[in-house]
Amino acid sequence: MGAAGAAASLSDFVLDLPGHVSGKVREAWELPDGRRLLVTSDRLSAFDRVIGLVPHKGQVLNQLAGWWFARTADIVPNHLLAIPDPNASLVIDASPLPVEVVVRGRLTGSTSTSILPRYLAGDRVLYGHRLPDGLRPHGPLPQPLITPTTKAQDGGHDQPITVEGVETDGLVERRLWRRIQDVALALFERGSQIAEDAGFVLADTKYEFGLDSDGNLLLIDEVHTPDSSRYWDAANLDARLEAGQAPEGFDKEAVRLALRAAGYRGDGTPPDLAPSVWTETSTRYIALYERLTGLPFVPGEQPIEDRLRRNLAGLLG
Numbered sequence: 001m002g003a004a005g006a007a008a009s010l011s012d013f014v015l016d017l018p019g020h021v022s023g024k025v026r027e028a029w030e031l032p033d034g035r036r037l038l039v040t041s042d043r044l045s046a047f048d049r050v051i052g053l054v055p056h057k058g059q060v061l062n063q064l065a066g067w068w069f070a071r072t073a074d075i076v077p078n079h080l081l082a083i084p085d086p087n088a089s090l091v092i093d094a095s096p097l098p099v100e101v102v103v104r105g106r107l108t109g110s111t112s113t114s115i116l117p118r119y120l121a122g123d124r125v126l127y128g129h130r131l132p133d134g135l136r137p138h139g140p141l142p143q144p145l146i147t148p149t150t151k152a153q154d155g156g157h158d159q160p161i162t163v164e165g166v167e168t169d170g171l172v173e174r175r176l177w178r179r180i181q182d183v184a185l186a187l188f189e190r191g192s193q194i195a196e197d198a199g200f201v202l203a204d205t206k207y208e209f210g211l212d213s214d215g216n217l218l219l220i221d222e223v224h225t226p227d228s229s230r231y232w233d234a235a236n237l238d239a240r241l242e243a244g245q246a247p248e249g250f251d252k253e254a255v256r257l258a259l260r261a262a263g264y265r266g267d268g269t270p271p272d273l274a275p276s277v278w279t280e281t282s283t284r285y286i287a288l289y290e291r292l293t294g295l296p297f298v299p300g301e302q303p304i305e306d307r308l309r310r311n312l313a314g315l316l317g
């Protein structure tokens with residue numbers, strides 16, 4: 001694992017509560033009252049694996065998701081109930097739908113589920129969408145596209161599926177899937193607008209949805225964070241693309257690219273990356289938070305574990 005800043009980072013976190021489930025980035029506890037406690041660590045995942053630790057990342061993700069949930073609640077209700085600690089959220093425990101709803105505004109990406117590598121290889125029908133010839137790498141798509149993947153089970157990789165396939169494979173029932181697509185495109189439009197006002201391009205993002213105990217649709221997990229999205233600096237984007245350079249990203253794409261450059265394709269133990277990759281990613285996650293929200297990023301008290309335990313004491317009863 002990347003060691004830079006590890007002393008100040010939140011890796012694993014244990015609470016004396018039942019119902020514990022461990023994700024790649026989050027530790028969760030299913031509380032007996034229908035709520036779920038999510039603690040966001042500083043772990044960074046890429047290629048569906050934990051690769052290393054990024055200082056302050058957990059706090060940035062938790063607080064930025066909260067900020068975006070408030071700015072999208074008029075489009076779709078979400079799971080967020082409270083933020084009892086900079087790294088923790090109390091949410092409605094939902095039944096997650098088995099599909100990751102990826103929305104893309106740009107022809108980009110570096111992983112096998114991304115559309116740029118496949119477009120460059122000559123593919124013109126991607127996730128069931130036909131693309132014209134002559135699109136420029138990292139340039140805008142004719143319109144934002146939904147490119148779903150199935151949600152990988154433990155240790156697996158997310159698999160691409162077409163918009164029609166989600167319905168015909170029985171992952172989500174037809175009317176609900178229609179609604180989800182409308183909601184996802186509206187969320188992406190909102191996200192793109194707010195990002196643009198802050199000088200960013202929201203290139204693509206991923207949404208997760210769930211149903212509450214009454215069967216109502218909820219936006220769950222995280223929204224428009226630099227883990228679930230690609231964000232680019234708008235100011236230098238055109239000049240960089242003209243010069244044949246990649247966009248300047250404020251997300252984890254730099255980690256994916258560094259892994260690729262080291263020959264990693266997603267299988268086996270990931271290579272160690274230079275410490276600068278981790279510190280630079282931390283700086284960028286914080287810069288994104290500050291520019292989007294217009295608020296200074298104030299790191300929570302350290303050590304994070306002690307602070308979490310204090311702030312969550314009420315739940316531990």
Ligand SMILES: Nc1ncnc2c1ncn2[C@@H]1O[C@H](COP(=O)(O)OP(=O)(O)OP(=O)(O)O)[C@@H](O)[C@H]1O
Pocket residue numbers: 022023024025026027028036045046048079091092093094095096208210220221222
């Ligand atoms: N309100 C909710 N109810 C039930 N499950 C939820 C809710 N919000 C998020 N989840 C689930 O909790 C998990 C969050 O953990 P984490 O972010 O570590 O996910 P992951 O999918 O393992 O990793 P990655 O985000 O890197 O793909 C996800 O499986 C997500 O679907």
Ligand SMILES: [Mg+2]
Pocket residue numbers: 023025221
């Ligand atoms: Mg996740």
